[in-house]
Amino acid sequence: MRIVTQDKYFLRDLHREIDLYDRKLIHTLKHETFATEALREAAARKLTTKRESLANTARTLVASGIEFQDTDLPRSFRPEGWVDPAASDKEATGAEAAAAVTTLAGEEQSAFGEEITRLQSQALREQESPLASALGSWQDDLVAYKKKRQKTALAAV
Numbered sequence: 001m002r003i004v005t006q007d008k009y010f011l012r013d014l015h016r017e018i019d020l021y022d023r024k025l026i027h028t029l030k031h032e033t034f035a036t037e038a039l040r041e042a043a044a045r046k047l048t049t050k051r052e053s054l055a056n057t058a059r060t061l062v063a064s065g066i067e068f069q070d071t072d073l074p075r076s077f078r079p080e081g082w083v084d085p086a087a088s089d090k091e092a093t094g095a096e097a098a099a100a101v102t103t104l105a106g107e108e109q110s111a112f113g114e115e116i117t118r119l120q121s122q123a124l125r126e127q128e129s130p131l132a133s134a135l136g137s138w139q140d141d142l143v144a145y146k147k148k149r150q151k152t153a154l155a156a157v
Helices: 008-030 037-063 085-105 111-128 138-156
Strands: none
Touching: 008 037, 111 138
16 A cells, blocks of 8 residues: 655645646636536536645645745645745846847837737736736737737728
């Protein structure tokens, strides 16, 4: 019989698995195609049940005193204002790179360049909030912007 040692590494893997189930659940609800809504709801219930089982196990391990790092927490477990130190470093370097591109060009960015910069910074902020990157995609905003720009270009011609 296999004995599972419940230590900080087990808890870290459990947190990763919970995060995986969060992403699977969002994909099922938003992108997966089903024949009927009843089948979609059944699949979502199945994933939610498994995720809740894992979440209860993780909460039990945390309550028993097993240590963990805040960066290992699933996005759905993180507090509302939580900021990942690594993400804040990425945001700072992204802003510096955008400023460098602007100064190297010697001219102001075009409207398209400004929109890309805004969307990239928005994507970095969305990574900080739980499940926000899966619920609202910056790629959708970019596609809408391109359609709008194409319409204005055609109207000008």
